[in-house]
Amino acid sequence: MLMNIWKKYQATSLVIKMSSGFLLGILVAVLFREQAELLSPLGTILIRLLSLIALPVIFLTVVLAIGNMNIRQMGKLGGKLILYYAATTAMAVFIGVSLALFFSPGAGLTLPNIEVSAPDVPNVADIFIHIVPNNIFAAFAAGDLMSIIFLAIIIGMAISGMSYASDEKLQAQGVFLERLFSALNALFYKVLEGILLYAPLGVFAISASTFGMQGWATLKSLFLFTAVFYLGLAFLWSVVYTLFLKLSGNNVLAFFRNTKEAYSTAFFTTSSIATLPIAIAAAKKAGISDNTANFAIPLGAIFNSDGGALRMGVSLVFAANIMGLDLAWNDFIIIVVIGTLLSIGTAGVPAAGLVTLSAVLSVFGLPLEIVALIAGVDALLSMGGTASNVTGDIVGAAVIDDKQAAPTPS
Numbered sequence: 001m002l003m004n005i006w007k008k009y010q011a012t013s014l015v016i017k018m019s020s021g022f023l024l025g026i027l028v029a030v031l032f033r034e035q036a037e038l039l040s041p042l043g044t045i046l047i048r049l050l051s052l053i054a055l056p057v058i059f060l061t062v063v064l065a066i067g068n069m070n071i072r073q074m075g076k077l078g079g080k081l082i083l084y085y086a087a088t089t090a091m092a093v094f095i096g097v098s099l100a101l102f103f104s105p106g107a108g109l110t111l112p113n114i115e116v117s118a119p120d121v122p123n124v125a126d127i128f129i130h131i132v133p134n135n136i137f138a139a140f141a142a143g144d145l146m147s148i149i150f151l152a153i154i155i156g157m158a159i160s161g162m163s164y165a166s167d168e169k170l171q172a173q174g175v176f177l178e179r180l181f182s183a184l185n186a187l188f189y190k191v192l193e194g195i196l197l198y199a200p201l202g203v204f205a206i207s208a209s210t211f212g213m214q215g216w217a218t219l220k221s222l223f224l225f226t227a228v229f230y231l232g233l234a235f236l237w238s239v240v241y242t243l244f245l246k247l248s249g250n251n252v253l254a255f256f257r258n259t260k261e262a263y264s265t266a267f268f269t270t271s272s273i274a275t276l277p278i279a280i281a282a283a284k285k286a287g288i289s290d291n292t293a294n295f296a297i298p299l300g301a302i303f304n305s306d307g308g309a310l311r312m313g314v315s316l317v318f319a320a321n322i323m324g325l326d327l328a329w330n331d332f333i334i335i336v337v338i339g340t341l342l343s344i345g346t347a348g349v350p351a352a353g354l355v356t357l358s359a360v361l362s363v364f365g366l367p368l369e370i371v372a373l374i375a376g377v378d379a380l381l382s383m384g385g386t387a388s389n390v391t392g393d394i395v396g397a398a399v400i401d402d403k404q405a406a407p408t409p410s
Helices: 002-011 014-067 071-103 124-131 136-141 145-163 168-214 216-221 223-247 252-258 260-269 272-285 290-303 306-323 329-343 352-363 369-400
Strands: none
Touching: 014 145, 014 168, 014 260, 014 272, 014 290, 071 223, 071 290, 071 306, 071 369, 124 145, 136 145, 145 168, 145 290, 168 260, 168 272, 223 252, 223 306, 223 369, 252 260, 260 272, 260 369, 272 290, 272 369, 290 369, 306 352, 306 369, 352 369
16 A cells, blocks of 8 residues: 555656645644744755755756867857846846836835844955866865856866867767766766655645744735735746747747746745756756757856846835835846846855845945845745746746757656
């Protein structure tokens, strides 16, 4: 009997299993309130497992993607990605600021008496210097994703140079390295299959502990702020992403159907970095070629944050309304640009939005107590924002993909 139950569990869709875990977690939070926080270690284990598997998968997939490309092909894809990121980020900011100015969330609210420490604010030069590691092993040990991506790019370019070299010995060595990295990649994806069997339990624990600790009074007081944010995400998905998919010749309904496991996993775990292996697999299921998916999606997880940009726009209007400030459009543009630079390398981890918002508020002299107010609905904001970040990455891969494979039937 237990074996039959286990087989049925394995055969059930990941989306259904995680949705069930999420809803059960909310039910437990309602019943037990703060006591549900006892379940938080189970959720922490899920995040740690996904983060554990994400780093090697990111490294290997980027190495393989670049190793299979020549330099001209890589430059062409990179240029398209930059244009796509710029366009969707600008649209996300415009949507967030416009809706927030119209609905005016934060009007009438007061600051809580909570002290919030200002984070260290790195400058642009430090960010770019930090990309280049001085020790390969230290980059992996520290989980420094930007440095790992940098290493993957230069190693992939070296393999590509060997594989396309005129020297037969170099070609043979390049082929050997490509096969080695492919085998290692397959190994870690096999490990991921086991982790995903545990995922629904982890989602249940995250949901129960988070909502149990926050309580419902805070969610009610910030309902308009949250509603405006999700209305903006609805515009982003239904207008911006749909438009890009149609212009690139993709079937919109089939795309969202084939990628549902990626954005649902991102929604429930609030970690786009941890969701990366699932997002890459979903992109391939949607018909995106292996090289494009392996190249574009890991880079998107670092440099593209549509949900975060939209959230930043709404949050800054919210902060301005609380303080009674009348900010001009150019003020919002400058603030969001700085916030985007500060968020590089942290967009994929849970609660990074609060850290980035703290940094932006400190730069412009706004009170950091606003962060404590927004923290009450951070769980809801992170869920929608992370799902949008991951979806935007996959849409970008679909847009730049020159030759798509046939979508996998769902």
